[in-house]
Amino acid sequence: MKNGFAKSVIDIKTLVLMQLKNKLDLSFLHNKKKALLKISLMLLGIIGLTAVVYLLFYVATLLRLFSFGFLFPISVVNVIVTVYLALSIIACTVGLMKSLFFSSDNQFLLTMPVKKTDLFLSKLIVYYINELFKSAVFIIPVMVAFGLINSLPIYFYLWLIVCVFIVSAAPVAVGALLSIPVMLVTILFRQNKVVEVLSVIVVMVLAALLVAKLIMILPENINIVGKWSILYWEIQDFLVAFAKWTYPFYCIMCMIVGPVMGLPAKDFSINSGLLVLAVIAGIILITVLAFLIAKPVFFKMASTPFEYRKKLIKKHYKNHKMPAFFSGVKKEAIGMLRTPEKLYSLLFVALLLPIAILFLNKIFNAMSVRLTGTYMTIVFNILIILLILLSSNSVMAKVFSEEGSAHYLYKTSPQKFYVSLLPKLVIHFLVMTTSLGVTVYVFSFFSNLTTANLAIMFFLCFFLFVAHLFLSAELDIMSPQYDQYQTTGQGSSSENKSVIWAFIISFIVCAFSYLLINEDSQTVYLKVMFLALAFMVFRIYMFFEKVRLYYRQPYGEGR
Amino acid sequence: MRLAQTLIIVLLTPILLLSYLLAKFVFKKQIPSWLIKTAVSILGVVFFVRYMYDNDAIRNTVAGVNNIFSNTTLNKLAVVLVWFTYAAILLVVFQPFFKVKTLKNLVKFFAFPMSIITLCCTQITTWSIMGASAYETFNFRGILIALEAVLLFVCAFIIFVENGAFKITKKEVLYFFISILPVLLVTMPSFAPQTFFGTPTRFQHVTDLSFQHRLVLYGAVIIPFAIYFSIFKQNYETKRFVLLFICVATLVTYSLNKKFDSFNIIEHPSWLPLHLCNTAMYILPLCILFKWDKLFYFTYFINVFGAFIAMLMPNYSETLSILSSSIVSFYVNHYIAFFMPILLVALKIFERPKLKQFIWSMVAFAIYFSLIIFINALFTNFDPGVDYFFTNSDYVADKLGSWAETLRLRFVWSVNLGKYTLVFYPLYQFLFFLGYVAIGVGVWFVFEQCYQITDVYADMGSRRARIKLDRLALERQRESLSEEEKQEMAERKVELKLIHFTKRYGNSEVYAVKDANLTINGGEIFGFLGPNGAGKSTIIKSIVGIQPITEGRIEVCGYDVDSESVKAKHEIGFVPDHYALYEKLTGREYINYIADLYGVSKEDRTKAINKYVELFELQAAFDNQMKTYSHGMKQKIAIISALVHNPKVWILDEPLTGLDSASIFQVKECMKQHAAEGNIVFFSSHIIDVVERICDKIAIINKGKILVCKSLNEIENEGDGLEKYYLNMISRAHNFNIPVHEKSSAANVEVALDKKKANEAYKNVFGIDNFLD
Incomplete structure (x- = not known):
């Protein structure tokens, strides 16, 4: 048994080192100078971060934001550390799920002459080490700054180092446990793409509604300075409530600094000792639970092949004829549903746009402004809408290059080129146009613009959106990167150019509008709208013309 | 008098x-x-x-x-x-x-x-x-x-x-x-x-981007475009004349306020035309007349921006009307300084500047700047209002903010020269100079972007013209056909023709394919052989429309691949050397998509799909996503997609690579069947055995030239197997100093060579005596 234990320790050590070498770049350790430099830079980074956090805490105490005395309360640090740990738990859950159950190196590791338990533990340890580094970079600066501002004794800092080792284990343990249900959900999603897509869309919509609701809670009249006395106590109530809701995390905080609300303890007590033991016991319990539950699942999943199970299709599918253009749109829709990451990004931006305008106008509405301010508000709204809307078009600047080798199909098919190319723009166009409509509708609740003016605003943004969409697509047509996408899946400079143009167009339109608005606020947007229409027509024409002239024979090739 | x-x-x-x-x-x-x-x-x-x-x-x-x-x-x-x-x-x-x-x-x-x-x-x-x-x-x-x-x-x-x-x-x-x-x-x-019109008050306030001000600014953009498009097609002489005429004519107008007495530095020291934009009026006509390019690029990099800023932030009175002589003169001056250098380069009177010209222009600017500072300092003694290029006053500092004003007054340097005191602001003026140099760099960048845009538009114009010419040439060619030929064309014989086909990539001087001629008729399985880089894929890609043609013509069933590409592509089915499928789709979804592109009816596609799915034994996998397929299965899907519309010309680029024996057999059977129906099967391969077994005719290509085009019967009658014949052909074409002369016809290339010398060469290379005997 002793030998078995010793062998396990050696095996675990070997596996951990092997996986660490794969995960982290530790090549600098071979070179003393490099190692010294790297470590020095890391230390400098931590010191710098500590200084920045200290400054922020200092300013907060100076302004008496969270406390009447010149102290920084534990409840605020609790919020910071809790958010960090929550995010760490999410990251560890997802990471451990991938590492334990879906990692491609499992098939190699399973062939090693080691116990499955040791392999499982080695993966947890690797994650723990990774988490330790991350915690060190975040928790140490925050807590050191906290200690300095509250003049905590020296042993606090020594105890902090010990706590970092303990605290880093928490997200790993919880992540290991949660990775199982997440893994099951992931498998369900992989086997049923429709379920995945619907679930994600529902979650996104619910999250958007939640954010909207939170935004609506913002007061009608924001007067921070005037109502500070009320606001201060509301903040205090929130901090107390937060500590209650996140009690386990608060226990961890208390473990580090002492179980006193509002002011930190300066001495260790029996209570704090018991708290430490309780936290450690809790972490060990979760780890053991994760070990007992996850280990058998891990072995089963790790040895499952990674190809998708081919279904025995019993259903008889029919063949359908469609016009080439709609067939292309259908192909794009199918591809998007089966590779839903693009769909999620698109939906995220589509939901972000109205939410951003809602938030912006809620803030603006809470301020009292003069006529110039009203004009500026409208212009600023247009600017934000255009920035988000046009920036979303950057994906169109690689939409043809992403075809990779399959692009030959567009050139060999007996259709006009644009019949094959335009379907790639349709889904993005439809989703973002809908988002724009919703955004203008949201804006209508906050502005005094008439329906006609709102319609003008919508068409102004719409024309610019379509113009920029075709411009982005044209950038891709003129310098396609098929081979690059085929081999590396990486982007090209066309995306950056598209974003730059988005910014240029947005700022020019808004600058122009603002200059004109002082002369004639009634017709300024009508004028800009017609300019936008002309720009759109020009860009659409240029797209079709360049496809006609360059798609087969790229720019630079002569005859 | x-x-x-x-x-x-x-x-x-x-x-x-x-x-x-x-x-x-x-x-x-x-x-x-x-x-x-x-x-x-x-x-x-x-x-x-x-x-x-x-x-x-x-x-x-x-x-x-x-x-x-x-x-x-x-x-x-x-x-x-x-x-x-x-x-x-x-x-x-x-x-x-x-x-x-x-x-x-x-x-x-x-x-x-x-x-x-x-x-x-x-x-x-x-x-x-x-x-x-x-x-x-x-x-x-x-x-x-x-x-x-x-x-x-x-x-x-x-x-x-x-x-x-x-x-x-x-x-x-x-x-x-x-x-x-x-x-x-x-x-x-x-x-x-x-x-004629007076100076009505409603046309005052030509500043601060008011309506009147914007009107004149639009003019600064519209007028050069109008000039450009009206003369850009003219010859050099005409363009030079027009631009010189404009410069001289506007100089006459400008000189209305700059008569001889303006050059009296004693009485009117501030009247000299030494402002940057003023000097441009004199420099530009001289540069055009005497082709002084170094001086020209000075105005190009420095004047353009200066004129632009001057028009944006003019220093005349707000009470002046847009029709007044002063305003008209101001804008004539600044229009010329702004767009004339740009037009001169755009119309190719002067070349686009390179780094050397930029450096020279900065040197010229440094000289001008130094002179101006000195003149300002000296002439201030005669007239305190002297402020050429705004380096002597706080005009620019005022626009930038109080920090600039502080900077200007912080370092002041006075020098006594006889009875005159020269006052300089060294730091301010030095930074002013540096700032303008930086602006010059920025202007150059902007110009480069504009050149790229204009180059693209110019290229677009020439491509449009070429497409039109090609179409006209085709129509003329069709008209010149005899009745018999027209009849033949109407029947759309199953035929693939390469007529003096030549291909060059980009602006390379090396030809990927040179003067290739082939005619392949329906019912033939045509094999295309050649070493790597010989030009096989180039020819295939040009036939199917992936690459454009440099010279010559390709016809598929009578349709020109260049000018009647859509009709030609309808007749072609293509299997590339590397299948590139939409792997998220199922096999059925993909084939239906291809069928939609080719406009295949529902009945025809169902028939074709059922036939080929059965032939290639894909029933179990056909409705699964293609990412689950093996290499062979994906290749089969690519083949089905090429055949779903029953093309008259089926082109395959190395279709058998990576396939197992059973799959190779299936593909060969498919090819034979397709050719038996009167269609053309054209494929390239490295596997000579397969080519020998199924092809009716072959062509061998090397280094872009078709060496031979013969039927397999003819090759067999010569006594050699295809393999030996192929190696023979390839080695002849290598450069062993064997004198070769060629006699080519439309379909065949015959090669005659000096037998004695060839045998000597073979002995040296292969160690075989009298190889050709």
């Missing part, structure tokens, strides 16, 4: 006229061009001296109200007379130096009649220029006016007669009327608008 003028006109005119007429019609002597050039040069000098001598009295006319003529209409007519005379003089002075047809007609039908009017109305001209008291005293300027009128008339007359008198075509009439208006616009004196 009236007498003097009359004498000049009455005596000089007939003398000069008669001399010319006698020489031309009596002595039949050809008037040498140098004489005409000298005459117009004298006219130019006389005009210059007369014009610059003093201010013109008529420039103060506002809405026809003036102190010269009591009659408003007469005042306006006088302005028109003066204006048109300027135009006529400039046209006459330019004509002998530029061979431009329209210029010749402008002189004949505008300048010449105008010169007659000017001669007759010399008195009115004199009053307009010298004022109501013109004839009260003798004035040298009056003599010059008379001389100018005489010379104008005589020169115009000579040009009129020398260029065919009244001879003109309809097209030339049209060009005349099109060009007279811009000529008059460009030569319009700056006081003309205020003379």
Whole structure:
């Protein structure tokens, strides 16, 4: 048994080192100078971060934001550390799920002459080490700054180092446990793409509604300075409530600094000792639970092949004829549903746009402004809408290059080129146009613009959106990167150019509008709208013309 | 003075006229061009001296109200007379130096009649220029006016007669009327608008991007585009003339306020035209005339931006009307400084600058800047208002903010030079200089972007023209066909033809394929052999439309692949060397998508899909996503997608790579079946055994040239197997100093060679004696 234990320790050590070498770049350790430099830079980074956090805490105490005395309360640090740990738990859950159950190196590791338990533990340890580094970079600066501002004794800092080792284990343990249900959900999603897509869309919509609701809670009249006395106590109530809701995390905080609300303890007590033991016991319990539950699942999943199970299709599918253009749109829709990451990004931006305008106008509405301010508000709204809307078009600047080798199909098919190319723009166009409509509708609740003016605003943004969409697509047509996408899946400079143009167009339109608005606020947007229409027509024409002239024979090739 | 003028006109005119007429019609002597050039040069000098001598009295006319003529209409007519005379003089002075047809007609039908009017109305001209008291005293300027009128008339007359008198075509009439208006616009004196329309108050406030201000700014963009598009197709001579004419004409307008007395540095030190944009008015015509490129690039990098900023933030009074002489003069000056350098490069009068030119321009700017600082410091002693290039005052600092003002006043350096004190602001002025250099770099970057855009548009234009020409050539070619050939074409014989096909990639000098000729008929399985990089894929990709053709033609079932690409592609099914499928789709979804692109009906596609799915045994996997397929299965899907529309020409690029034996067999059977139905199967391969077994005809290509095109029977009859024959062909084409001469026909290439030398070469390389025997 002793030998078995010793062998396990050696095996675990070997596996951990092997996986660490794969995960982290530790090549600098071979070179003393490099190692010294790297470590020095890391230390400098931590010191710098500590200084920045200290400054922020200092300013907060100076302004008496969270406390009447010149102290920084534990409840605020609790919020910071809790958010960090929550995010760490999410990251560890997802990471451990991938590492334990879906990692491609499992098939190699399973062939090693080691116990499955040791392999499982080695993966947890690797994650723990990774988490330790991350915690060190975040928790140490925050807590050191906290200690300095509250003049905590020296042993606090020594105890902090010990706590970092303990605290880093928490997200790993919880992540290991949660990775199982997440893994099951992931498998369900992989086997049923429709379920995945619907679930994600529902979650996104619910999250958007939640954010909207939170935004609506913002007061009608924001007067921070005037109502500070009320606001201060509301903040205090929130901090107390937060500590209650996140009690386990608060226990961890208390473990580090002492179980006193509002002011930190300066001495260790029996209570704090018991708290430490309780936290450690809790972490060990979760780890053991994760070990007992996850280990058998891990072995089963790790040895499952990674190809998708081919279904025995019993259903008889029919063949359908469609016009080439709609067939292309259908192909794009199918591809998007089966590779839903693009769909999620698109939906995220589509939901972000109205939410951003809602938030912006809620803030603006809470301020009292003069006529110039009203004009500026409208212009600023247009600017934000255009920035988000046009920036979303950057994906169109690689939409043809992403075809990779399959692009030959567009050139060999007996259709006009644009019949094959335009379907790639349709889904993005439809989703973002809908988002724009919703955004203008949201804006209508906050502005005094008439329906006609709102319609003008919508068409102004719409024309610019379509113009920029075709411009982005044209950038891709003129310098396609098929081979690059085929081999590396990486982007090209066309995306950056598209974003730059988005910014240029947005700022020019808004600058122009603002200059004109002082002369004639009634017709300024009508004028800009017609300019936008002309720009759109020009860009659409240029797209079709360049496809006609360059798609087969790229720019630079002569005859 | 009236007498003097009359004498000049009455005596000089007939003398000069008669001399010319006698020489031309009596002595039949050809008037040498140098004489005409000298005459117009004298006219130019006389005009210059007369014009610059003093201010013109008529420039103060506002809405026809003036102190010269009591009659408003007469005042306006006088302005028109003066204006048109300027135009006529400039046209006459330019004509002998530029061979431009329209210029010749402008002189004949505008300048010449105008010169007659000017001669007759010399008195009115004199009053307009010298004022109501013109004839009260003798004035040298009056003599010059008379001389100018005489010379104008005589020169115009000579040009009129020398260029065919009244001879003109309809097209030339049209060009005349099109060009007279811009000529008059460009030569319009700056006081003309205020003379005709006055200075209404609602057209004031030409600053702060007001409506009027924006109007003039739009002009700065629209006018150069108009000039560019009206002359960019003309030859170099014409373009150079037009731009030079504009520069000189606008210089005349600009000089309305810059007569000789402006150069009196003692009395008016702040009147010198030393501001950046002012210098551009003088530099540009000289640069065009003498082709001084170094000086030109100075204006190109420095003036353009300066003029742009000056137009955006003008330093004239807000109360001036847009029609006032000052505003017109201001914008004429700054328009030229802004867009003329750009036009000169865009129209290729000067080349696009490179780094060397940029460095020279910065050197020139440094010299100018140093000179200006010194002049400012010195002339301030005479006039505190001296502020050339705004380096002597706080004008620019004021715009930047108080920090700039503080910086300016912080470091002040005074130097005493005799009785004069020179004051410098070294740090401020140094930073000013650096800032402008940085702006020059920025301007260069902007110009480069604009060049790229214009290059693309120019390329687009040439491509459009080429497409149109190709279409016309095809139509002409079709028309020239005999009835038999037209009948054949209508029947759309199953045929694949390469006619002098040549392909070059980009601007490379190396040909990927050179002068390839092939004809393949229906029912044939055609094998295409060659080593790596020989040009097989290039030919295939050009046939199917992936790559354009450099020279020659490719026809598929009678359709030209270039100009009738859609119809040609309908007849082709293509299997690439590397399948590239949409792996998220199922096999069925993919094939249906391809069928939709080819417009295959539902019944036909169902029939074809069922047939090939069964043939390739894909029933179990057909409705699964293609990412779950093996390599062979994906290749089979690619084959089905190429056959779903039953193409007449089936092209495969190395289709058997990576397939197992059973799959190879299936593909071969498919190829035989397809050819048996009267279609063409054209495929390239490295597997000679397969080619030998199934092909009817083969071609061998190496280094872009088709070496041979023969049927397999012919090759077998020669005694060698395909493998030996292929190796033979390839090694012959390598460079072993074997003299080879070729005789080519449309379908075959025969190679004859020196047998003795070839055998020697084979012995050296392969160690085989008398190989060819």
